[in-house]
Each structure stands twice: as structure tokens, then as C-alpha cells.
Amino acid sequence: xxxxxxxxxxxxxxxxxxxxxxxxxxxxxxxxxxxxxxxxxxxxxxxxxxxxxxxxxxxxxxxxxxxxxxxxxxxxxxxxxxxxxxxxxxxxxxxxxxxxxxxxxxxxxxxxxxxxxxxxxxxxxxxxxxxxxxxxxxxxxxxxxxxxxxxxxxxxxxxxxxxxxxxxxxxxxxxxxxxxxxxxxxxxxxxxxxxxxxxxxxxxxxxxxxxxxxxxxxxxxxxxxxxxxxxxxxxxxxxxxxxxxxxxxxxxxxxxxxxxxxxxxxxxxxx
Amino acid sequence: xxxxxxxxxxxxxxxxxxxxxxxxxxxxxxxxxxxxxxxxxxxxxxxxxxxxxxxxxxxxxxxxxxxxxxxxxxxxxxxxxxxxxxxxxxxxxxxxxxxxxxxxxxxxxxxxxxxxxxxxxxxxxxxxxxxxxxxxxxxxxxxxxxxxxxxxxxxxxxxxxxxxxxxxxxxxxxxxxxxxxxxxxxxxxxxxxxxxxxxxxxxxxxxxxxxxxxxxxxxxxxxxxxxxxxxxxxxxxxxxxxxxxxxxxxxxxxxxxxxxxxxxxxxxxxxxxxxxxxxxxxxxxxxxxxxxxxxxxxxxxxxxxxxxxxxxxxxx
Numbered sequence: 001x002x003x004x005x006x007x008x009x010x011x012x013x014x015x016x017x018x019x020x021x022x023x024x025x026x027x028x029x030x031x032x033x034x035x036x037x038x039x040x041x042x043x044x045x046x047x048x049x050x051x052x053x054x055x056x057x058x059x060x061x062x063x064x065x066x067x068x069x070x071x072x073x074x075x076x077x078x079x080x081x082x083x084x085x086x087x088x089x090x091x092x093x094x095x096x097x098x099x100x101x102x103x104x105x106x107x108x109x110x111x112x113x114x115x116x117x118x119x120x121x122x123x124x125x126x127x128x129x130x131x132x133x134x135x136x137x138x139x140x141x142x143x144x145x146x147x148x149x150x151x152x153x154x155x156x157x158x159x160x161x162x163x164x165x166x167x168x169x170x171x172x173x174x175x176x177x178x179x180x181x182x183x184x185x186x187x188x189x190x191x192x193x194x195x196x197x198x199x200x201x202x203x204x205x206x207x208x209x210x211x212x213x214x215x216x217x218x219x220x221x222x223x224x225x226x227x228x229x230x231x232x233x234x235x236x237x238x239x240x241x242x243x244x245x246x247x248x249x250x251x252x253x254x255x256x257x258x259x260x261x262x263x264x265x266x267x268x269x270x271x
Numbered sequence: 272x273x274x275x276x277x278x279x280x281x282x283x284x285x286x287x288x289x290x291x292x293x294x295x296x297x298x299x300x301x302x303x304x305x306x307x308x309x310x311x312x313x314x315x316x317x318x319x320x321x322x323x324x325x326x327x328x329x330x331x332x333x334x335x336x337x338x339x340x341x342x343x344x345x346x347x348x349x350x351x352x353x354x355x356x357x358x359x360x361x362x363x364x365x366x367x368x369x370x371x372x373x374x375x376x377x378x379x380x381x382x383x384x385x386x387x388x389x390x391x392x393x394x395x396x397x398x399x400x401x402x403x404x405x406x407x408x409x410x411x412x413x414x415x416x417x418x419x420x421x422x423x424x425x426x427x428x429x430x431x432x433x434x435x436x437x438x439x440x441x442x443x444x445x446x447x448x449x450x451x452x453x454x455x456x457x458x459x460x461x462x463x464x465x466x467x468x469x470x471x472x473x474x475x476x477x478x479x480x481x482x483x484x485x486x487x488x489x490x491x492x493x494x495x496x497x498x499x500x501x502x503x504x505x506x507x508x509x510x511x512x513x514x515x516x517x518x519x520x521x522x523x524x525x526x527x528x529x530x531x532x533x534x535x536x537x538x539x540x541x542x543x544x545x546x547x548x549x550x551x552x553x554x555x556x557x558x559x560x561x562x563x564x565x566x567x568x569x570x571x572x573x574x575x576x577x578x579x580x581x582x583x584x585x586x587x
Binding site for chain 1: 325348350362
């Protein structure tokens with residue numbers, strides 16, 4: 001991720017990969033501290049936010065009724081898995097949005113490229129979310145709610161897949177949002193409807209077919225359904241769920257995001 | 272050895288952009304310290320940024336066959352919300368595991384001498400403290416070429432002396448490319464000079480020649496602006512009074528004079544108002560009133576001089 005001229009420079013013969021690795025290390029330490037320590041209650045909110053969210057949703061759904069619409073899974077674990085998966089993508093996207101701007105001062109060091117903070121932040125966010133999810137699993141198990149995945153490997157695979165989608169979206173949004181400020185507003189606006197359209201809170205099974213046809217264009221639905229299928233043995237995914245579609249979409253966003261970073265690196269640094 | 276070939280640079284904006292740097296060809300030999308001179312906006316900082324690799328040129332290329340620092344100066348390089356220590360750690364880590372992070376922190380702390388502020392967020396720093404930290408940080412690494420963009424401009428005298436001593440100690444191991452408007456420090460630290468004008472760069476083997484060329488330009492500009500060093504009598508339109516400007520009075524001197532007179536005026540005014548408030552008898556009050564009016568007249572005169580000089584400079 002360094003400029004080609006750098007490889008010719010005799011800075012102790014560090015290869016571009018070595019330079020990039022030390023940048024990532026430095027940035028990871030930096031981001032980790034600011035993410036967890038700078039807010040007074042950083043750690044608390046990281047765990048409490050999804051917890052509170054789940055409890056509110058459970059309370060609302062308690063009134064509405066309709067737990068029986070989900071085939072092959074308990075409602076609460078079903079929703080926790082959905083919320084965690086959705087937050088993983090959403091945070092990947094939102095953290096990417098601010099990543100370039102927040103680190104612009106550091107582009108004074110030519111070793112640091114605009115893509116570095118996005119990658120590092122996404123990695124860090126994923127690690128934190130994974131940790132929080134593990135805590136939830138243990139906590140739920142203690143409360144007698146079965147949240148351990150039935151198919152561990154499949155669950156992990158799809159967790160990482162969702163992570164990748166978050167990274168891809170984060171890469172695109174970080175460039176677009178830095179160059180065109182309005183993109184940031186739109187992305188924040190889309191968050192809430194996306195939560196519902198992705199079938200995080202309400203199961204999509206009972207929607208009419210003509211509507212489902214459109215909703216299934218949203219790759220997050222596919223990812224979340226497949227993640228749930230990994231968690232609950234015998235879970236019946238929404239009709240039309242396709243792993244191929246999800247991965248095509250994810251790879252496309254990753255490629256597009258990286259290309260945008262290559263294309264606009266200079267302009268991002270100059271910002 | 273830094274080589275610059277056919278370098279073009281411009282900044283894009285919404286209303287057409289002119290070249291900031293146009294066809295720059297330079298080769299800076301190893302171990303030679305260079306001073307960059309030119310007027311504001313001539314492209315000195317831009318050239319420095321390009322050499323540092325912070326920015327990319329539109330055309331042309333820069334070959335750095337040595338370790339080059341980042342531009343040391345006021346702007347950027349630090350994350351405002353993190354403490355000085357955390358920023359130093361970050362930079363040390365970016366520069367690789369060859370450097371011992373703890374040792375670098377110690378060296379920077381010793382050089383910067385900012386005390387407990389080292390553990391405060393950078394955004395609470397004054398510009399002088401930032402400069403100290405940035406400077407100390409760059410010295411902690413073994414660069415072959417240090418880039419300085421007015422790094423010492425905001426420092427106090429002790430810091431300036433320390434900074435130039437630090438650079439002198441590095442002579443032989445490292446060289447310097449510096450932008451500065453203080454000619455003393457350029458003459459002291461640099462051997463060669465580059466003079467930038469209208470996007471073109473001219474190399475001078477002796478920094479004094481570069482400064483001389485720069486002076487020639489500024490003198491010419493001053494000449495064109497009506498040469499304020501001569502005694503001048505300016506007509507300021509029928510409704511304004513004439514101002515006589517004493518010989519050899521420059522704008523900055525006039526400004527300084529104005530400030531001084533303003534202070535005197537404030538004192539006189541306060542005394543006069545105090546006298547009024549104290550209900551002194553008119554005879555006693557008269558002295559304060561005279562002093563006040565006198566100060567006011569002098570203040571107006573000085574203000575007119577400054578205005579006249581400013582106008583002289585702005586429009587020929």
C-alpha cells in the first residue's frame with residue numbers, strides 16, 4: 001500500500017509489505033485505544049447497546065405476537081443472531097465512513113495510505129463484535145436460552161462472510177463519503193429501514209411473494225439467513241436465499257471499494 | 272540524493288486552476304542543505320510536500336534515494352484527540368521495528384520539554400508546543416534529509432537556539448531542506464539555495480545568492496508599489512487630511528508605533544475618565560483633559576500613517 005517510489009528508497013531496505021505491516025500495527029494500537037478507552041463508558045456501551053436493543057425488541061414483539069412464524073428456531077436467539085450479524089455489517093460501514101477523515105492528519109507520513117485506517121478499523125470492529133457475541137452466547141446459555149451454534153463451522157463461516165460484506169461496504173463508503181459529503185447523510189439515513197428490510201426483527205417468511213422478490217435483492221438478508229441456518233439446526237431459511245448471490249455481491253463490493261481507494265488515494269490524502 | 276525531473280503540480284478547484292509548480296528540475300546532492308526562498312504562494316510548501324511524498328505531482332517524478340522525513344512544521348502530523356505520547360508512539364511504530372519505541376519517547380520528551388502536557392491531547396497544545404513536539408519527534412529518527420517548513424518560526428528563543436544546534440550536530444550525517452522567511456537561520460544552516468518564482472525553481476550553489484535573488488524580486492515589487500521608503504506626501508481625496516510620512520518609516524514600524532500610541536491613549540483616557548468620575552474641580556481636571564486630547568490627536572495621526580502606508584502597498 002505504499003508508493004512505488006518508496007521501494008527504491010533505502011530506508012533500511014524495508015519492503016512495501018513490511019512498511020504496510022508496521023503501519024497496520026501502529027494504527028491498530030491507536031484505533032484500539034481510542035475505540036475502547038477514549039469514551040468514558042466505551043466498553044459498557046459496546047455490550048449494553050445490543051443488549052438493550054434486543055430487550056426493547058423482545059418487549060415490542062411480546063405485544064405484537066407472531067413468534068410462531070419462524071420455523072426451526074426460538075424467537076429470542078433468532079433475533080439476537082440477526083441483530084449481531086446486522087450490527088457487524090452496519091458498524092463496518094459506519095466505521096469506514098469516518099475512518100479517512102479521522103485520520104487525515106496522519107497522511108503526513110507517506111507510509112500511511114487512506115485505505116489503512118479503513119482496513120484496520122474494520123478488523124478491530126469485527127474483533128470487538130465477535131468478542132461481544134461470544135459474551136452474549138455465554139450469557140444466554142447461563143440464562144437458559146440456547147444460543148450456542150448447532151453448526152459451529154458454518155456459523156463461523158457466515159460470520160466472517162458478513163464481516164467481509166461490512167468491509168466491502170466500508171471501503172466504498174469511506175471513499176464516497178469523504179469525496180461527497182452527502183453520501184454520509186444518505187448512508188446514515190438508510191440504516192434504520194435497512195434494519196427492517198434485512199429481516200432482523202420481523203421474519204420475512206410471511207411476506208407476499210411479489211414483495212419478497214424485491215427484498216431478496218438485499219444481500220444482507222441472504223447473509224443473515226445463512227448465519228441463522230448455521231446457528232439453528234433445521235432452520236428454514238427465507239425462500240430464495242442464495243449463498244452465491246451473497247458472495248458475488250460481497251466480492252463485487254470488495255473489489256469496487258479497493259479500486260476506488262487506488263483510484264482516489266491522492267484526492268483522499270489531499271482532503 | 273534527491274532528483275526531481277519535469278515536475279508539474281496544480282491544485283484542482285472549481286474555477287480552473289493554474290500550475291503552482293511548472294517544470295521543476297532539480298537534483299539535490301547528498302549532504303547539502305538547501306534553503307527554499309520565495310514569496311508567499313510561490314510553491315515552497317508544495318514543493319516540500321511533494322519531496323516528502325505527502326502529495327503526488329501531476330507530471331514528472333521525484334526519486335528519493337535516501338530516508339526523507341515528513342515536512343516538520345505547523346500543519347498536521349498529529350491527531351488532535353490523542354495525547355502527545357500516543358502520537359509519538361504511533362509515528363515510532365509506523366517507522367518500523369528498527370526503532371525502540373520507549374527510547375524514542377524518551378528522546379522526544381527530553382527534546383520537546385513540554386512537561387506534563389506530553390500526556391495531554393494535542394488539541395490543547397499551543398502552536399509553539401506542537402512545533403517543539405514535531406521537531407523533537409523528527410530528530411528522534413535517523414533521516415538522511417530533514418524537511419522543515421518554518422519549523423522554528425513559532426518557537427521562543429531558547430527553542431530556536433536548541434533547534435539550530437540540533438541541526439548543526441547532524442551535519443555530516445544528515446542534510447536539511449528548509450523553508451524559512453528568517454534569513455539568519457537560512458544563512459546559518461544552509462549552503463545552497465533554491466529560489467522559487469512563478470512556479471519556476473532556480474538553483475543557487477550559495478544560499479546568499481538565492482536570498483539576493485529573492486530580495487531583488489521583493490525590492491522590485493516594492494518599487495512598483497510606489498517605494499514607501501521615500502518620504503511621501505499623498506493626496507487622500509478632498510475630504511481627508513494630508514499625511515506626512517517620515518523618512519524610512521515602514522509599515523511594520525508604523526504599526527508598532529500605532530500600538531504604542533494606542534496604549535498611551537488608553538492610559539490618558541482612563542485617567543481623564545477617572546478625573547471626571549472623581550468630580551475634580553475644572554482647573555485640576557484640565558491637565559487630564561489636555562493630555563487626553565493630545566494623545567487622541569497623536570493616535571489619529573499614527574492611524575492615518577498606517578492607513579496611508581497600507582494603501583501604498585496595496586495599490587501602486
